Amino acid sequence: MKSLKTAWKNIRRSPYQAVSAIFVMTITFLAFSLVSIFVFSSTKIVTYFESKPQVTAFFKDQTKQTDINSLSNSLKQSGVVSSINFVSKDQALQIYKQQNKNDPLLLDLVTADILPSSLEISTYKINDLDLVATTLQKSPIVQEVVFQKDVVSTLTSWTGALKKIGITIVAVLAFATVLVMAIIIGIKIAQKRDDIETMRLIGAGGWYIRAPFLQEGMFYGVIGAIIGWLISMILLFLATPHLESFLHGIPLFPLSPVFLFELLAIEILLSASLGAFASYLAVLRYLK
Amino acid sequence: MISLENVSKKFGTGVFGLSDITFTIEKGEFVFLVGPTGSGKTTIFKLLIRDSLPSTGTIVVSGWDLLKLPGNKVPELRKKIGVVFQDLKLLNDRTILENTMLPLEVSGMKAKEAVSRAEEILKSVGILEHKDKFPVQLSGGEVQRAAIARALIMSPEILLADEPTGNLDDETAFGIVKLLSDINELGTTVLMATHNKEIVKKLNKRVIELNKGNLVNDKGGAKKEHRQEKEHEYKEEKTEEEVEKVEEVKEEKKEEKHEVKPSEKKDVKLSTDDFEEALK
Numbered sequence: 329m330k331s332l333k334t335a336w337k338n339i340r341r342s343p344y345q346a347v348s349a350i351f352v353m354t355i356t357f358l359a360f361s362l363v364s365i366f367v368f369s370s371t372k373i374v375t376y377f378e379s380k381p382q383v384t385a386f387f388k389d390q391t392k393q394t395d396i397n398s399l400s401n402s403l404k405q406s407g408v409v410s411s412i413n414f415v416s417k418d419q420a421l422q423i424y425k426q427q428n429k430n431d432p433l434l435l436d437l438v439t440a441d442i443l444p445s446s447l448e449i450s451t452y453k454i455n456d457l458d459l460v461a462t463t464l465q466k467s468p469i470v471q472e473v474v475f476q477k478d479v480v481s482t483l484t485s486w487t488g489a490l491k492k493i494g495i496t497i498v499a500v501l502a503f504a505t506v507l508v509m510a511i512i513i514g515i516k517i518a519q520k521r522d523d524i525e526t527m528r529l530i531g532a533g534g535w536y537i538r539a540p541f542l543q544e545g546m547f548y549g550v551i552g553a554i555i556g557w558l559i560s561m562i563l564l565f566l567a568t569p570h571l572e573s574f575l576h577g578i579p580l581f582p583l584s585p586v587f588l589f590e591l592l593a594i595e596i597l598l599s600a601s602l603g604a605f606a607s608y609l610a611v612l613r614y615l616k
Numbered sequence: 617m618i619s620l621e622n623v624s625k626k627f628g629t630g631v632f633g634l635s636d637i638t639f640t641i642e643k644g645e646f647v648f649l650v651g652p653t654g655s656g657k658t659t660i661f662k663l664l665i666r667d668s669l670p671s672t673g674t675i676v677v678s679g680w681d682l683l684k685l686p687g688n689k690v691p692e693l694r695k696k697i698g699v700v701f702q703d704l705k706l707l708n709d710r711t712i713l714e715n716t717m718l719p720l721e722v723s724g725m726k727a728k729e730a731v732s733r734a735e736e737i738l739k740s741v742g743i744l745e746h747k748d749k750f751p752v753q754l755s756g757g758e759v760q761r762a763a764i765a766r767a768l769i770m771s772p773e774i775l776l777a778d779e780p781t782g783n784l785d786d787e788t789a790f791g792i793v794k795l796l797s798d799i800n801e802l803g804t805t806v807l808m809a810t811h812n813k814e815i816v817k818k819l820n821k822r823v824i825e826l827n828k829g830n831l832v833n834d835k836g837g838a839k840k841e842h843r844q845e846k847e848h849e850y851k852e853e854k855t856e857e858e859v860e861k862v863e864e865v866k867e868e869k870k871e872e873k874h875e876v877k878p879s880e881k882k883d884v885k886l887s888t889d890d891f892e893e894a895l896k
Contacts, residue, residue: 341709522705523707523709525705526701526705526706526707526718527718527722528691528694529665529667529694529699529701529705530694530695530699530718530719530722530766531691531692531693531694531695531719531722531723531770532691532722533688533691533722536722
């Protein structure tokens with residue numbers, strides 16, 4: 329408790345250093361929050377696409393239902409298909425209306441007649457997708473085949489690359505933060521060198537002297553993380569409408585509050601550890 | 617209580633701060649450590665609180681062999697020794713009360729108890745009315761008293777005072793020494809480094825004199841008196857046992873001179889030389 333008071337006194341007596349330390353922590357944890365939200369969202373998006381029927385066959389306008397059923401049955405009998413879902417013209421219109429409910433102009437212009445009926449097909453194994461797609465493309469009643477394997481793999485490779493970039497940025501920022509924090513705490517130790525020497529000479533133990541500096545580092549870390557998280561929440565709140573319209577139809581927003589608060593808890597733990605580690609380095613360096 | 621045996625301290629520059637220093641201070645003694653600047657007074661103080669280690673020799677303080685004392689026990693040692701540093705080492709951003717309380721705070725005492733104890737000590741050194749002031753707001757004598765108060769707050773067995781009267785006028789200096797003397801009367805062993813010859817003369821206590829790192833004089837010490845007393849007792853015991861030997865020596869000497877006169881034997885007075893020769 330006493331060391332906490334001392335730590336607080338150290339912080340109050342050098343506000344500019346405290347602001348600098350908190351600022352650098354804020355930047356790092358803002359980047360950490362944004363990267364985490366991106367990783368979480370991209371994983372959900374990829375999962376969404378992976379869970380969607382992987383091959384969709386759109387039929388020609390005049391196709392008879394019996395021909396569609398026949399094709400569907402032959403696919404079922406092949407043994408490679410895990411599920412087949414038929415989407416009629418009316419169902420397609422309903423889906424379209426749902427996706428464009430905020431744009432009445434688009435709704436007015438579209439009727440069930442102009443939308444094709446379709447089959448959404450999933451396979452047990454991803455390797456069988458090619459076979460199914462080729463079979464469908466050969467069918468005379470099929471107008472177009474949309475093969476989502478490419479979409480998923482492209483998305484996965486993009487998000488993978490962005491994840492790596494994000495993690496690298498956070499790692500570089502974390503390293504810079506540790507250095508800056510160690511320097512700030514080091515300056516504070518140097519400023520209090522005489523006081524520390526006096527305390528040692530009158531019998532203060534190592535922990536009594538080190539604890540306030542470690543707690544100070546943890547304080548900067550935690551405050552920086554909370555501010556960084558709050559800023560990322562504000563940015564997320566402002567960006568949500570734009571992202572919603574961009575990720576049209578993907579049920580991503582609003583982001584799960586459980587995830588967001590878990591993120592805060594992880595950041596608090598990480599930041600406290602980072603602050604304590606940076607202070608420990610300073611203590612090792614300056615309190616020999 | 618304090619024992620230095622063949623202690624030398626060589627600095628990194630190769631210069632000897634102390635050379636082969638041996639002395640013992642008994643519990644309850646008041647000892648002056650005198651000598652010019654650079655004679656090694658502060659070095660001895662540093663060694664006694666394990667702020668530095670000797671190059672050779674052994675130091676025992678309150679039963680602790682400082683060379684064998686593990687690092688984690690050093691704070692415990694320092695809590696048992698009150699030190700009035702030459703530069704006082706009061707923390708300027710703390711009040712006199714806070715400075716006085718510092719050793720208690722370091723020991724983990726509760727604030728309320730620490731305040732009460734600190735006030736008691738400040739009262740005993742006569743500066744209670746200044747407890748809420750900062751060191752820069754006090755006079756030289758008052759800050760010296762504050763430093764003494766801090767050194768005494770843990771009720772130490774030993775009090776080391778390094779030039780506590782430096783830069784003070786005579787009256788204030790005597791006040792400080794009187795205070796240290798009173799503390800000594802209560803049973804605390806006091807080792808005080810000083811330049812002030814007047815004070816040393818007036819108090820008539822044991823004086824250990826250093827010069828260029830060498831112990832040049834140790835006079836008036838209880839230990840010395842004690843040692844002389846022991847030597848005397850030893851001689852007394854030995855006299856009866858060895859008197860015949862001494863007589864024989866005398867006889868031999870006289871025989872050598874071929875002037876043996878029994879009547880003169882009665883008047884023989886033993887010189888120190890004869891006594892020592894007999895003992896050999």
